[in-house]
Amino acid sequence: PKPDGQLAVGALEILDAKPLCGGCGAKVGRGVLAQALSTIAEPSKDVVTGVGDDAAVLRQSDGSFQVISTDHLRGLINDHAMMTRIAAVHALGDIWAMGAQPQVALISIVVPHMSANLQARTLFEISQVATEVLNSAGAQLVGGHTTMGAELTIGFTVTGVRDSMPLTVSGAKAGDLLILTRPIGSGVIMAADMAGQADGSDVAAALNIMGQVQNVEAAVLGPVANAMTDVTGFGLAGHVHAMCKSSQLDADLWQDAIPIYAGARTLSSAGVSSVLMPTNRKDTQVKGIEDELLFDPQTAGGLLAAVPEKSSESVLEALALKGCVGHVIGGLTEGTGLLRLS
Structure with a gap:
């Protein structure tokens, strides 16, 4: 029943809200975030680019560049080892998206209240997995905070x-094709898992993909892409829109070409969604076919690269030769940031 009497500002929304999702489903919406970041100063001195991309770019004294980014994830599964793997891959995505080689990382950990013995064991296991994932990407764990x-x-x-x-x-060009390296729909699957509605095999399959590093994909795409990002909390539509708006382009997306995690389409059609999905939908308009999965927040999502059409076939072949997958999901034309799904 609805509470009687006067409530504090925002109290009713909290009472009516669905349980908060984990992973990138707990992210603040793009519109709210943009307002909060609007007061940050413009880049100066050694800072080449700041707010607005996957990572900040710093100019080094030898003429090279360093990029830096930070991410954290609220637990979405009761497996701290797998959660660490996914969080590390998720954070590395911003570095790969800039075409950079991962260098070093600091880890930030909040552990639930537990005994000292359990704390020690949990932190040891988290550190082990973090080191393994970072090393496999060519980076080193150098410290952190708990x-x-x-x-x-x-x-x-x-x-x-x-x-x-x-x-x-902002470097995408008219005529580029969009290549995506991973399925979408992880937000729906994780939301369903929280509610006990997901098929266990679908959850396990999604987690397996989310926990895999993408350094090989980044190495193939980086040298040929005109622009790149990773698809995370704002959903596929939000990240395509960011690329189009920055590059003054429109995007035509092809629904049948977009890879979807097993089980995600059925769950979405049944009305299951992440708590962030409605906000993502409000923040990004898409013409044409209605598809809520375009607004589904992704955790450890795929790389999205704008690649010249003449290079797209060789890129897909190079990915396949290295045991990776790429999907051409649409193309870019001159425009103002309009997205169409057909």
Whole structure:
């Protein structure tokens, strides 16, 4: 029943809200975030680019560049080892998206209240997995910070290096094709898992993909892409829109070409969604076919690259030869940031 009497501002929305999702489903909406970041100063001195891309770009004294980004994830599964793996891959995505080589990382951990013995064991296991994932990407864990809190949260601040100017979302060109390296729909699957509505095999399959590093994909796409990003909390539509708006382009997306995690379409059609999905939908308009999965927030999502059409076939072949997958999901034309789904 609805409470009687006068309530504090925002109280009714909290009472009516669905349980908060984990992973990138707990992210603040793009519109709200943009307002909060509007007061940050413009880049100066050694800062080449700041707010607005996957990572900040810093100019080094030898003429090369360093990129830096930070991410943290609210626990979405009761497996701190897998959660660490996914959080590390998620954070590394920003470095790969800039076409940079991951360098070093700091880890930030909030552990639930537990005994000292359990704390020691949990932190040891988290550190082991973090080291393994970062090392496999060519980076090194160099420290971090830990506290106790209400629930498990794991985050990383990661740096990367690149000799030439890193890739940004603003370099895409008319005629480029969009290549995506991973399915979408992880937000729906994780929301369903929280509610006990997901098929266990679908959850396990999604987690397996989310926990895989994408350094090989980044190495193939980086040298040929005009622009690149990783698809995370704002959903596929939000990240395509960011690229289009920055590059003054429109995008035509092809629904049948977009890869979807097993089980996600059925769950979405049944009305299951992440708590962030409605906000993502409000923040990004898409013409044409209605598809809520375009607004589904992704955790450890795929790389999205704008690649010249003449190079797209060779890129897909190079990915396949290295055991990776790429999907051409649409194309870019001159415009103002309009998205169409057909």
